[in-house]
Amino acid sequence: MITIESINKHFGDKHVLVDVSLEIFEGETLAIIGRSGSGKTVLMKHIIGLMQPESGRVTVDGTDINRISYTELRRVRRQFGVLFQGGALFDSLSAFENVAFPLRTFTSMDEREIIKEVHICLEMVDLVDVGSKMPAELSGGMKKRVALARAVALKPRYILYDEPTSGLDPETSNTIDELIKGLTDQLNVTSIVITHDMHSVLSIADRAALIYMGRMHWVGSIQELHSSDDQILNDFVKANEYQIGNPKEE
Amino acid sequence: MLHVLAYRKLIQGPVKALGRYSMLLIHAGSALPDFSTYRKNLFSQMVQIGVESIPIVALAAAFSGAVTTVQTSYQLVSPFLPKSIIGSIVVPSMILELGVVVTGFILAGRVGARIAAELGTMRVTEQIDALEAMGLNSIGYLILPRVLAGILMFPVLYVVACFVGISGGILVGHFFGFVPAGEFLQGAREFFQPFDPIFGLIKSFVFGFTITSISCYKGYFTLGGAEGVGQSTTQAAVSSCVFILVADLILAATLL
Missing domain, CATH: 3.40.50.300 (P-loop containing nucleotide triphosphate hydrolases)
Structure with a gap:
């Protein structure tokens, strides 16, 4: 609360x-x-x-x-997971890397588990096939969805x-x-x-x-x-x- | 009213800026033990700040060494002076001043502007907020590796600048007929002071820290949108150059 x-x-x-x-x-x-x-x-x-x-x-x-x-x-x-107004995706990382970022930083998952988890997160936002794209290549809506996938990657209690x-x-x-x-x-x-x-x-x-x-x-x-x-x-x-x-x- | 404005502009502003700059550095310093946070970034910054700057630093140093040789020989043309004196002037000039200051100015433009633009863009697009919101120490993750990379790589660039600059001086002196290479080196050896390269290295550490910390500060606290990023970038390059000159004078006055 x-x-x-x-x-x-x-x-x-x-x-x-x-x-x-x-x-x-x-x-x-x-x-x-x-x-x-x-x-x-x-x-x-x-x-x-x-x-x-x-x-x-x-x-x-x-x-x-x-x-x-x-x-x-x-x-x-x-x-917390936060979806910022413009998405706030890290523009030097691909969509996949953006979602993987919190997992790599805060968990001890190995690469195979990270790939699996990122796929699950991207699937939740219906964007499985954009993982390799850079944020600049994504539309506004896609950016927000990738950002949403990143926000839920660590399974937060609050979004x-x-x-x-x-x-x-x-x-x-x-x-x-x-x-x-x-x-x-x-x-x-x-x-x-x-x-x-x-x-x-x-x-x-x-x-x-x-x-x-x-x-x-x-x-x-x-x-x-x-x-x-x-x-x-x-x-x-x-x-x-x-x-x-x-x-x-x- | 004018007094208040003048007070805000001349005293309150700089004192506030100094306070925020100091707090930023204290925060960055406190993240030092958490190596895993910035390890990856440190190595990539060392490549970007150091390795990728080698070509432009070498070019500038080569021309500085060559021009210093030509101008020294122009000023000291006399049958009473041995030509070796050219080497004894060019080499200490490169080691004590030119190698490190030329490298400093180049890095202020190339690295300082890039750092401020990168961090400024991250600030205005909420990427820094996103890092913080995730629970990451954004200062430890973004600022510390850049400042450390500057401190570690500037001395390397300084050594490269000295080596290339002196080589440029020797080659131009020799092939353009101002001074044979042997005499140049003889002069350099005769007047060589062991403290000179140590002093140059001390300056390179200080300049590396000055450029990267000022640029990080300007970028991290960027306000506004694209205009704010532009202002931060310009201020980072200009302030770095100014503080390099100030640090240069202070170090020369205290250590020589």
């Missing part, structure tokens, strides 16, 4: 996260939604300790990740997705959504999806949390999201529906 308690963060004069609190329960898929620049990605980076809050705390399974040594923090991070469908066409977005759903069920992980794509939220999430101007504005289940009369939440959802219905306006 991940608990975020009253965290605050400034960038210069801008108060990016204002007293943000959130609980993420074991096995659920939580979507953190909000406009661009509302602080979603900053919050994600706090969850994994890539950024430190000025006040408040983030605990992972009861461990305050800002009060432990760097070595211990790295150990905590190994329970963080940063805008998994941004910049993708609707069909590829659906494929990614299906993959996230499938992986969550298959690996029994806790998923945290940072997104502003309501279509994704409705198809994959159990709960949603809306960040508005750096504050945690609304948290609830998907059913509650449909029935909520919160003006800001409804405006956000409606704006997304309008975009889904009118793709030319995007």
